[in-house]
Amino acid sequence: MWDASRDDLPTEIAQLEQLRSMVESEFDVEEGLIEHGSHTFYVRTRQDSKKGFLRLIKRLDTIGFVPVLRKNGKKTALRIIHRPPATLSRRTISMILFFATVGTTLFTGYTLSQGFVAEDFMPNPTIGAVSFASAIMTILVVHEVSHKLATHIHGIRATAPYFIPGPPMPYGVGTFGAVIQQRSLPPNKDALFDLGFGGPFAGFIMTMIITIIGIQLSPTVSRPPPGMVDPPMPILFRLLVEAFATIPPGHYLLLHPIAFAGCIGMLVTMLNLVPVGMLDGGHAARGVLGETPRNVLSFFSILLLLVLGHYLMAVLALLLSLQRHPGPLDDVSELTTGRKLATLVLVLIFVLCIVPIRPVLR
Template sequence: MASVTGSSEETDQQVVATPSAPAAKPDIKQTMADLDALLGIEDKPEEEAPQESKPADAGSGKITISPDVLRALAEAEAARAEKMGSAASSGEMQSRITDSIERIVEQAKKMAEEEGKSTENRSLGEEAVRKELNNLYTALASDKKGVDPEDLKKIKEQVFGATTFWVTETRPLAMQTLELGVAVRGNLRGKREAVFKEVCEKVAAMFGDKYVVRLVEDPEASLEDMNMGGGSDGAPPEPRVLFEILPASAAQPQATVGWQRAAAAVLLVLTLGSTLQFGLAANIGLLPKETLQWLANPANLNSDMLPPGLETFDPVPFLSSTGNVFMVTLLPQLLHELAHAAVASSRGIKIAPSFLIPNSQLGTFGSVTQLKSMVRSRTDLFDFSAAALVAGGLASMGLFLAGLAASHGGGTPEPGLLPVPSQLFQGSLLLGGIAKLGLGSEALSHAQVYVSPLLVGGWCGLVTTALNCLPVGNLDGGRTMLSAFGRSSLAVSSLLSYVGLGLGLLGSSLALPFGLYVLICQRTAETYIQDEVSGVSERRRAIAGALIAFAIITLIPMAPEVADVAAVGSPSNFI
């Protein structure tokens, strides 16, 4: 990092460049060699850590210049310029950068010669170096179409101040997704929410929709920097914050394009197919026994002959039951998506078409719902995510309980009931326990249990909801965790979720495919939150905790001995 510091509290522009850029032109290399010679830096092997230059003066006014950063800055810009189609533009930009660096080196030489002499000359020298660094920043910022330095200067002078946020430092952001923005560090001088609102309103009044302001925790702040306020109520210390000024184009996710709509349509068709296939598989027990025995032989699958037992088989009940399972399995996911859309509409959140994820064991794993606009606060993000989980979960639980009531104990075959293996109920501590109470131990002691299609659809919906409640990545559960407890808590819960899925402790046979799905599609936490510091209400935090608890007790398998204890004294028909 290259910085200039003076006796005042405020620190001027700092410029950060990627150190992994290709080699620069010979004239830049010569300039950097001169800078190395001036600062007494010798060539070092690559494995050695770079050493920062010593201050030119240990007094109240001092200059600290990191030659490695200036070198990397020049090299990176030269490499970028070489990729541009216009040779004239490339040469002009490189010339401007080289000239600025040479003037900085020359001024540093003069300051070194003036050491111990006139304080006034040294102050003029410091101001000259500061001006050159600002010119260098201006050249790069204007070329990258980031935050205009003149606009940033107006924001520092007219938006921030002694009564809102006292600026001490500005520098480009290092985040890949928001790299064109500027981080503004300083000291908060008022109530956080009020200051943030005032800053946003002033920036909008000055520049319209040209820039977006974000409020985030300062990652470099120490415990001593935290606001230990809270008074006698025992409130936890507030984190030190910084503001990010972003061009509107960099602050918004990429707009939905045609291929994304096409992909969403294809995935919808595939999910309908996987759900229909699941419905057929759930009803396969309704086929005649001789047909099932014939289908169990793989050699018969290539035969053109009609399977035995189907000559007099009435397909209407089979197809009707398959359609029922198909519809009730998709219903919770439909309500999930409608809840997303309703909250997004009420909070001004733009979303992309949902990418449904097909799965043969459940019909669907849920969906990937991408944000296409900045979310104003963690509260809005929480409501957007939690509303969908609650809607899908309540609908699934309603189907599950209705299915238990319609199963009539599950001990005898009846029209409209499906035979399912009793081992299914061992896959979930919560759902297996409820089924044990509703159907009774005697029914579950048989190899097969006869249940309503409503129970099958509710079971699948509850397991899908529980999987998406896991506090990991960009799942709805991850978004609720981020909103309720912060990014650090999400990092810990994501690690624990990956461990649980990897060891098969959560989700049983679904753990591996769902874990791969999360790693490929949902591992990155949500970034586009405007106010990432202000938390949510205690009621929302309690809901987040309840969703996580629901996910754990639903996805943990039920041990047989635990199930037996839970069923002691339970009625044969719970509903």
């Protein structure tokens, strides 16, 4: 509420009336007041309130405000807050991280290629280094470009992708993936779901293509060469091996670096779909389920990570789950039926990309 003794009261009342006029063009206003320093309107939604809210976002953006629609008990509260100041995307840092990640993945690919060179399947490990780095970076770039496309379609302010270099072989795979920082909230649940769906789906398709190419380039050997990497394999990887590789009894499939990149792409996709925090799975689950059911799902997903042996990721997921998801600006309008059904696609992708404990590829 406001204090009648304040000198700036007439200005705030005038601004309240201006904002009320904008809100009334899209909602039925029951009450308007200044509450906790922000303009608040208790409204009744209309049949086209989802589209009306999008129109209101654009109108308020021209005068430096952002609307936030939430349920407050049995009432619907529409709060108008000042738009946070825009911050510049650090493109120089983004480029440095990109080339650093290229470097660490090249080193990983070089290490992975030693078995190929030893068995005379590859003349130079540099070929394998470039193959692995190109494959894994393609998966990551497609994933992040899909995110960027979703932010552009829905008018979400976001930074350029920040690729995260990681320790190369034998201590890691050269990358921890990539992230895009949001500078504004998604306008509604549809946009929030799309933000979580686009990257994993596009990355999954590219991962399948790269994996199939890698499997077809992978020879079989009668004995495992020194230093042969035999990592845990996702369910989908095993299915693709069954479909596209012929392995004689007693032989081993010597994974081409591109095939190994596909395996890593599946693992990254699975971890991104864990429904916690600001991960892709967290966005999608928040849009479909809301905050409280998503928190319950987060708890069981952390248990699943522990069962699968991803202890470090389980700890990270636990830390991420402690942060409350801000949700979309419009947290009242329902998610479209098509997007609800698309949730099954994400569940299927997650299951196919699960890495079981101690698998052996023969």
